[in-house]
Amino acid sequence: MVLAAAVFSAVATAARTPANLPLIDDANLQPQYTHVGGADPQATDKTIPHWFGTFIDPTNSQTYGYNMVGVDPATNGAATVPVDIIPLNISFAAQGGFALNGADVAATTVASPIFQSNDYSNTAVSTGGPGALSAGNVGQYEDAIMRSQFNKVGSSYHLLFGTPTVWPTQTFDVPQNQGSAFVNSRGVALGLVSISWFSAQLNNLMNSLHLDPTHLPIFLTNNVMLYIGKPGNCCVIGYHGAAHSTGAGIGKVHSNSGSTELQTFAYAAYTTPGTFGNPTTTGYFLKDIHALSHEIAEWGDDPFVNNAVDPWVTPTAPQ
Numbered sequence: 001m002v003l004a005a006a007v008f009s010a011v012a013t014a015a016r017t018p019a020n021l022p023l024i025d026d027a028n029l030q031p032q033y034t035h036v037g038g039a040d041p042q043a044t045d046k047t048i049p050h051w052f053g054t055f056i057d058p059t060n061s062q063t064y065g066y067n068m069v070g071v072d073p074a075t076n077g078a079a080t081v082p083v084d085i086i087p088l089n090i091s092f093a094a095q096g097g098f099a100l101n102g103a104d105v106a107a108t109t110v111a112s113p114i115f116q117s118n119d120y121s122n123t124a125v126s127t128g129g130p131g132a133l134s135a136g137n138v139g140q141y142e143d144a145i146m147r148s149q150f151n152k153v154g155s156s157y158h159l160l161f162g163t164p165t166v167w168p169t170q171t172f173d174v175p176q177n178q179g180s181a182f183v184n185s186r187g188v189a190l191g192l193v194s195i196s197w198f199s200a201q202l203n204n205l206m207n208s209l210h211l212d213p214t215h216l217p218i219f220l221t222n223n224v225m226l227y228i229g230k231p232g233n234c235c236v237i238g239y240h241g242a243a244h245s246t247g248a249g250i251g252k253v254h255s256n257s258g259s260t261e262l263q264t265f266a267y268a269a270y271t272t273p274g275t276f277g278n279p280t281t282t283g284y285f286l287k288d289i290h291a292l293s294h295e296i297a298e299w300g301d302d303p304f305v306n307n308a309v310d311p312w313v314t315p316t317a318p319q
Contacts, residue, residue: 038305238291
């Protein structure tokens, strides 16, 4: 799991902090990402629009295949993926039922650059002045990424999200031994939940909601993150995954088509400013839709969590 920078900011919503929340050591709050599951899409699967390509790595002469969301950029076509935002209300038994509710940040998430159009034409350059960045690249965040990385700005190629549908809030009651709410040194309330327990609840929830596999469901928490093994080993602030829908141990089959459902999904914590680090310096960039912007970008390039390439190293995110 590697922390990678994400971008853009929406309006932040702070949680009310009860006086009896235990204090957490800021040194234990290290943001991370991961992924869960993974599946190989079949031609008959009912799932999101996607395309398959290959490339040869010049460093080892190996051919790698990959799936990406949308349509093949060579066709200059467009795809729109419906989105279901499912807020999670996380209630902590360890704090007498104190809860952090994803519904409180659903509206600001919908109003963010993930789903609203923005102008990505200009940015600062090393000389300190404005410079062109994909001139004419106006649209949603992920659309701008995809159009830039395939040099399709100005073409009719697009990968868009439909207007999100915000679902009724779903509640997870966290047992005392599976998570707790805390307050950090800056007075910010946050929740930490066992990733194994949370992921099991999320899997059960997805099976019960009868999700449409052609949609992207986003499970949204309000500053509730995940730990691995123990609360000191945290914090996973987002992940994405994919799995064939299950029913009696096998893929769910549509009687009309003989296809199975391949569901992609994402979890992201809407992050209160000041959760990580000094909010006026290094920690301030990590806030609100940071986790979601990261997961959306990964989902677009690796929706089924099955793309594999030769390892590489970058200065900011060694793989």
